[in-house]
Amino acid sequence: MVESWIILQPIAILFAGAILTPLIDPLGRAIKFEKIRDAFAIIIFILSLYSLLGIYEEVQKQGKLTYFLSPYSPQMGGVSFFVDQFSVFMAFLFCFLGLFVSIYSIRYMENDTGLDKYYSLLMSLVAGLVGISFAGDLFNLFIFWEAMSLSSYALVAFRKYRWEPIEASFKYLVMSTIGSLTALYAMSILYGLTGTLNISQLATIIPTLKVPLQTLYLIxxxxxxxxxxxxxxxxxxxxxxDAHPAAPSGISAMLSGVVIKAGVYAIARILFTIFNPIAFDFGAILMLFGIITLSVANVMALLQRDIKRLLAFSSIVNIGYIIFGFGVGAYAINVYGMEGYSIAVLAIMGAIFHIFNHAIGKGLLFLGAGCFIHEAGTRDLLDLEGAGKKMPWTGTSFSLGLLALAGVPPLSGFWSKLFIILAGFTKLDNTFMVVTTSLVVLNAIFAAAYYLWLMQRLMLRSPKPKVEKVHEVPISMVLPVVLLGLITLVIGLWPFNIMSFAEVATKSLLGLIGG
Amino acid sequence: MSSPDFTLYATTAIFLYIIGLYGIVVRRNMIRTIIGLEIVTAGVNLNFLTFTILNKDLLPLAQYFVVISIVIGAAVASLALMIVIQAYRHYGSIDLKKMSRLRW
Structure with missing residues (x-):
């Protein structure tokens, strides 16, 4: 418990960075070196990654860390932090993509004004995300959730001189606020029934509650x-x-890569930790949601002509795989009891691994799409035909990202989908699991079609007049894209390190280790 | 587990939540949409306090939750109003029907 204050380090560093950036910006103007804010943002992200490394070592030694920051005892539900392998896994991903996006933004955003606010909001976005993954009680999670959401509404509307970001941001704000208020409503009922919001306390109190089962299912x-x-x-x-294409490309990468994963993280953490999947059958609900998400988003993605809109729909598709993976895990535990844990570990490991692959892959695709848009000045796929030929580095990395998400073997996306699908096919006598998993396989094949179609358009067609004059983007923009492309390739060829991390994260989520 | 007061407050909270949602769905004026969001927030906050009628031990933390929730609600509302101002600059109107260039 003595060392536990290190939990607060990355969150404190990022929030301090968010507050200091607007103060550093006038300094940079005074010494005629305006890029100091960009350098500052990169330093802050590197520092937070370094402090996360310290937490990771501590978590490996102790299994999990907890920290209370409130005069109220944890039994009553005061502010608390809780870190296990799953939290560290997610936090690494958030800061990592934040670093890449801030490197990318040096040149991509240089024609915009108000960049001190941009970096400030980017840092508070990542601080909120890290806070969500470290929160030990539900109200703390809600506070960081709102910090994250408020930053992303403002970042979507960052280019406020155009109509599209304003419309998209208002729509995002209204829908997302209704969502978080619905979750808060569920929390208020939980608090009223149990008298605490601490996640580990709730896990012990829920099974002893004498309330109708319907109330808990409502929650x-x-x-x-x-x-x-x-x-x-x-x-x-x-x-x-609407919201993901309207944001600047770096922010689209953050939103599609990690912000939607925070939603998945919150669902998985709350459902698996508080409501024991043996007693509550939420697995089937998640599986059905996953199938619907996959099918609808696949059909919608086929109809798009706007490159960023297509990528946005493909993000929804990948959320479908992840939700389905978690659903298979919960369903297997519910139906097969202790025997189901081995299936659950396989499925949830696949889902967590897919969170990683999709964050890297979609970050790469949005940053790459940003490069094309930056050069060609259009988002229409028909005008962008052949742009990849003119920009070989971006084009090749972009194709690697497309192939990885299409699930072409030896690239990273193949392995995670394989684990989810294998877990779904372990019990061949269970009709529900076999039918739903077959639908997932069909969807995966269907999705590969439009990824390959997009790749063929960008790489193989002869260049259209609009892209006749484009050339490769500056090095600081192409570097994050190429590095992310290399990561997908390396992880595809050597997935074992990340897989074992994902496996440990799964086991700590299911309470099999570190309890 | 129930007293007349508890039922009254819990029902009011649910009704505020539903009224707010109804307002957001039906009204086409951006300011009214934000008012709808505020009504939903009020319903949720009231629900936190409702349970303290049954169990007085919950009161200190419930108050703390509600105060922070009100602060967050104010932040969301101010950001939403900023977007309304920008939308008015673009369209000369705060009617959501005029903002239908993106497919809802």
């Missing part, structure tokens, strides 16, 4: 629906295809 549904708005589960996805 589960409200949690899925509430956080599902940010996770963009169909039918709560309507804001996403």
């Amino acid at each position: 589960i549904v409200a949690i899925i629906a509430g956080f599902g708005v940010t996770a963009s589960i169909v039918p709560f996805h309507f804001w996403l295809p």
Whole structure:
């Protein structure tokens, strides 16, 4: 407990960075070196990654860390922090993508004004995300949730001189606020029934409650629906295809790469930790949501002509796989009891691994799309035909990202989908699991079609007049894209390190280790 | 587990939540949409306090939750109003029907 204050380090560093950036900006203007704010943002992200490394070592030694920051005891539900392997896994991902996006933004955003606010909001966005993954009680989670949401509403509307970001941001704000208020409503009922909001306390109190089962299922549904708005589960996805394309490309990468994963994280953490999947059958609900999300978003993605809108729908598709993976895990535990844990570990490991792959892959795709848009000045796929030929580095990395998300073997996306699908096919006598998993396989094949179609358009067609004059983007923009492309390739060829991390994260989520 | 007061407050909270949602769905004026959000927030906050009628031990933390929730609600509302101002600059109107260039 003595060392536990280190939990607060990354959150404190990022919030301090967010507050200091507007103060550093006038200094940079005074010494005629305006890029000091960009350098400052990169330093802050590196520092937070370094402090996360310290937490990671501590978590490996102790299994989990807890920290109380309140005069009220944890039994009553005072402010507390809780870190296990799953939290560290997510926090690493958030800061990592934040670092790449801030490197990318040096040149991509240089024609915009108010960049001190941009970096400030980017840092408070990542601080909120890290806070969500470290929160030990539900109200603390809600506070960080709102810090994250408020930053992302403002970032979507960052280019406020155009009509599209304003419309998209208003829509996002209204839908996402209704979602978080629904989740808060569920929390208020939980607090009234149990007298605490501490996650580990709730896990011990819930099984002893003498209330109708319907009330608890109502809470589960409200949690899925509430956080599902940010996770963009169909039918709560309507804001996403507007908000993600309207934001600047770096922010699209953050939103699609990690912000929607925060919704998935909150659902998984609350459902698996508080409501024991042995007693509550929420797995089937999640599986059905996953199937609906996959199917609807796949069809919608086919109809798009706007490159960023297509990528936004493909994010919804990938959320479908992740939700389905968690659903298979919960369903297997519910139906098969102790025997189901081995299936659950496989499925949830696949889902967590897919969170990683999709964050890297979609970050890469949005940053790459940003490069094309930056050069060609259009988002229309018909005008962008052949742009990849003119920009070989961006084009090749972009194709690697497309192939990885299409699930072409040896690239990263293949392994995670394989684990989810294998877990779904372990019990061949269970019709429900076999039918739903077959639908997932069909969807995966269907999705590969439009990824390959997009790749063929960008890479193989002869360049259209609008892209006749484009050339490769500056090095600081192409570097994050190429690095992310290399990561997808390396992880595809050597997935074992990340897989074992994902496996440990799964086991700590299911309470099998570190308890 | 129930007293007349508890039922009254819990029902009011649910009704505020539903009224707010109804307002957001039906009204096409951006300011009214924000008022709808505020009504939903009020319903949720009231629900936190409702349970303290049954159990007085919950009161200190419930008050703390509600105060912070009100602060967050104010932040959301101010950001939403900023967007309304920008929308008015673009469209000369705060009617959501005029803002239908993105497919809802």
